Amino acid sequence: MMPAARIKIRSMVIHAVLFIVLGFWMIPQIYMLSIGLRTPAQAFDAKLFTWPVTFDNFIIVIRDNPLGAIFLNSLIITVATVVIVVAVSSLFAFACAILRLKGSIFLYTTLLTTLMVPLASMVLPLAILLQNFGWVNTYIGLILPYAALGVPFAMVILKSFMEDAPHELFEAARVDGCNAWQTYWHVALPLVRPALVFVTIWQFIVTWNEFFLALIVLTKSEMKTLTIVPMQYSGLYMANPGALFAILTLIALPLILLYVLVQRAFVRGLLAGAVKG
């Protein structure tokens, strides 16, 4: 057993080291914010911090750019994808884990191969498919492929949770005369709530930040999402890094804030065994 004083000192040293590592780790984000807060005269200084700071850049970029509309594009595509993924994958997981439909395990294994497919090999065929559907520059043209790519991961997690849920509850639902749909809605879904939360948050992050397919499908500027607009601003504000980094900060902010708000529930889902495979 270690004396209390030694434990306390060790804990302080570990915290100090973690804070120092974190300080270095945060340099890119700090640098981004710092350039966004600079006056044009300081913008090109090769320093992490400059003084004084100004909020002019933020005011200019908010005034001059349709950030609200771009944000809305991201939000529509992401929320629709998340809703579809959660609904479709939980129905599928229920059929495999609880109803044990004939052939469902074969389908499960087949769908699982999606997780081994790198997106890089899918962009060309998806682009041609969406072109044939006339879905270039539409929300649906991103939502459905994102959903198809997202369902397998969600379905693995939800299936594993449903299999671990107490069987007696499903038995009781049957005795009470619930049909399959009622059992799914009133018994299965509430039982796997932490997994649903985990899957929702993860799918939200992945969809919000997807770049490759969005770059190809969304070519009209009024359709673009927050993830693909930074390139055009880097050209627009080439001579004005203060404005560029102010707008980059604003683009990165929504998801960071959202994650900070939901991280507790996300990690809880993770620790509850969302990832036990």
Add this chain to the structure above:
Amino acid sequence: MRAGSAIAAVKRRSASRASRLYLFVLPATLLFVVFIAYPILWVAGQSLYVGTSAGAVFAGLANYTTVLGDPTFWTVVRNMFLWGVFTIPVQMLIGGVLAYFIERHTHALRGFFRTMFFLPVVTSVSVISLVWVQIYAPYYGIAQEYLKHVGIVMATSPIGDPKSAIYALIIVNIWQWTGFSMLMYIAGIANLPTEVLDAARIDGAKGWRLAVHVIVPMLAPATKSLLLLGVIGTLQTFPIVHLMTGGGPNRASEVFGTFIFKQSFVLGDTGSGAALSVIVLVIALALSLIQIAVLGARLTPAGRQRP
């Protein structure tokens, strides 16, 4: 499972109701067929044709020989190898060490550290790329300015030099995704059975020895999943390279993603774009299946083994 067989019994009573139950699997299957399976079959077929999609001629394996004869292809293979070999172990190591200290030695600030180290994962990759371009920039970037105080002098931007470009991009990728490895290991550490840890402690294992001889082996499922996800992640690398170097200078930092993008959408050469897509797909499937068969790796991050 008893509930399963009970419901199955109900199911058998009515054939029409039984077939209605397939509505549960229909949406997922439809999405898979239309947006995964069909595109893969299409691209495999298209890889055997040359010319544009309008006037394509069957060409056998001509696209594949063209692609494999392109020196850029072999630059890509080398870059992807370097990418995987550096990114995956370094992320595991840093992520694992962070997870260990955060999980076992912090209490009040645990949530804070977990969240802060994960933030690069949730920061838009296009924002990250532009910030790192600025960090690496000659004259006004902070990398040159601060690294010269520790004896590292950079004459140009590391992403502007063909020799260092790929490594400079790998650093950005490691920085962005280490938080993910950390979180997977945190889940693994939090779910370690306390009896085993207590038993090890009674046997005199503590500190470094406990970490290396007890905890590391018990986190093997998480490590295997991170390896599997890391390989697939490597093969689909795109935004960082596209935004920071565009595969340059002089194609030195080209990866599969940017190569496919250029062949397919810049040059409009659907045939070789399709051949490349198939090659990437086959590499991914082969490497994944080998890991699943040999290591018993899982496709989803594994925190805890099923009892």
